[in-house]
Amino acid sequence: MFDSHYEYAGHVRRDNVVAMPTRGPAIREPGGLSRFGLMYGASPAMREVFDLLERVGPTEAAVLVVGESGCGKELVAQTVHQLSPRADAPFIAINCGALPGSLIEAELFGYEKGAFTGANRTHPGVFERAEGGTLFLDEITEMPLEMQVRLLRVLETRCFTRVGGEREMRCNVRVVAATNRDPHQAVVEGALREDLLYRLAVFPIALPPLRERATDVLLLARHFLDELNREHGTHKKLTEASEAAILRHPWPGNVRELKNCLQRAYIMSENWVEVDPESAMPGMGARPALRPGVLEFEVGTSLPDMERRMIIATLDKFAGNKRKTAEVLGVSLKTLYNRLNEYARREARYATA
Known part of the structure; x- marks a missing residue:
């Protein structure tokens, strides 16, 4: 159901995001798009997502975002954070699939100086750095099962111990998790503990792929081009052929693929932007x-x-x-x-x- 295109390994990213009003409807943007938090859309599928975010954002409920790679799952997490009373506190994101099993415990919970070879100083983990704010756990189904057990205990007790430490520490964070897999299938395949799933999925949100947002595709393409024009002081426009090609393409990489495609085409174009999503990316060889x-x-x-x-x-x-x-x-x-x-x-x- 939630087939992945592919998602690159990442690491801890943003610490804070700008706060926005905690309530209110989506804001209508020029060109037909609506903006809600950090997300854009006009399709019925996205309006439904906006409604869910407006309801869950101000609460303390754990959120599980399910959707294909490139759909904007981290933007959902950031919007949940912005809508919450925690908006002025840190937002910390970590990709659970990007860290080797030997390092993920230290990254989650931190470590004491001398805990292992190379630990030359005390290092706070993401639970400490997100104190009072929101912790986004991306690719949760890629976390080793033994660490899922430890994570479950921390979520239930709100206490953890640094690697090499003895003092139990309390934490106050809201957790938003995400996966590009069907979480129930991941449980069946042994990639996700069932008890952890139900602890994380208090409020699940299914993020639709771009191919199910037909009314959004061209609006988003024009929006991304407008952003580039504002950034560079230009007035480039999409050709009719480009708009037709954008509508035909299935966008397996979703919004991420669309945005990258527009940026490449913008760089290569003069006044009129020629977009051919079916062509190979520069330097990548022929598309098979x-x-x-x-x-x-x-x-x-x-x-x-x-x-x-x-x-x-x-x-x-x-x-x-x-x-x-x-x-x-x-x-x-x-x-x-x-x-x-x-x-x-x-x-x-x-x-x-």
């Missing part, structure tokens, strides 16, 4: 022909590019399950993470060129 379960490559495609596409397609097949992907491809989980980080850096270079 697709049949269900099959990848086909043109003769002359580089081995690194073939490897990259095979990794991404296998991640798709196993709904973002990195452990299963690594096992099937015959590589270590560390090697898979290294490859994904490499692809993330490469994509970032093209997006900011």
